[in-house]
Amino acid sequence: MVDAQPVRPPAIAVRDLEKTYWRGTIPVKALRGLTCEIARGSLTFIVGPSGSGKSSLLYLLGGLDAPDAGSISIFGRPLGELRPRERDEFRRREVGFVFQNFNLLGNLSALDNVLVPFLPTGISANLRETASALLERVGLGDRVHHRPHQLSGGEQQRVAIARALLKRPKLVLGDEPTGELDSESGAEVYRYLRSLREEHGSTVVVVTHDRSHIRPGDRVLTIRDGRLASNEIVSD
Secondary structure, eight states, rough: OOOOOOOOOOOOEEEEEEEEETTTTTEEEEEEEEEEOTTTEEEEEEEOOOOOHHHHHHHHHTTTOOSSSEEEETTTEEGGGGHHHHHHHHHHHEEEEEETTTOTTTSOOOHHHHHHGGGGGGOHHHHHHHHHHHHHTTTTOOOOOOGGSOOHHHHHHHHHHHHHHHOOOEEEEEEEETTTSHHHHHHHHEEEEEEEEHHHHOOEEEEOSSSSGGOOOOOEEETTTTTEEEEOOOOO
C-alpha cells in the first residue's frame, strides 16, 4: 500500500471576501463573498470585465487595503491578524509588486529605484552589487544611473521587474503590468515574471485584460460582479 502524498497547502486562501467602496454617499460593492485558492508556485491570471473587482482583490492580497469582511491567508499567515508594522514588513520582504504605472521615484536613478524596498533597513555594498547585476540581466546595464524620465516605458517596467527580482519574493502581484507597453516589451515582462516562478518558486498573480500572454498550464480565475465565476487551468 502506497502512502497518500500530503496535500500541499495553497499559497493564498481567500474566504468570503467582502469589500465596499464609497463614491460620496453611494456604496459600490467591489467584492461580494469571494472565495478562492491559489496554488504555491503557480502563475495565476485574474481576468474579468472592468469593475468586476479584479484590482480590488489584488490590493487586498498585497495587504495594501483591508477587507470589510472575510479572510485572507498568505502562506498560512492570516493577514487580518497582522499588526500594521507586521503588515509593512510582510509587504517589504515577501511581496513583489509590478504595477502598470511602474511606481518609480522620479528623483532616483534606476539602480536606486530597484533598491527602494530596502532603504528602511539599510543597503549594503553586496545588495547594491546584486541590484546592478539584475539591471544588467534585464538589459539595462548601461542605464543604471538614468532617472525614470530618461527611460522608455518598457525600460521603466524592467526597472520595476528588477526591483521585484531583488527581493526573491514568495509572492509577486502584477496589476496590468503590460497595459502601457508595446507587444514586444509586454512579452519581455512576462518572460521575467515566469523566470521568478521557475527560478525562485515564486507564486505569481497577475490582473490583466490581455489574454495573449496566457499559456497552457497557467491558472485563470474569472471574476464577475465581485464573485468568482470560474477557476481553471489552461489546457494545451
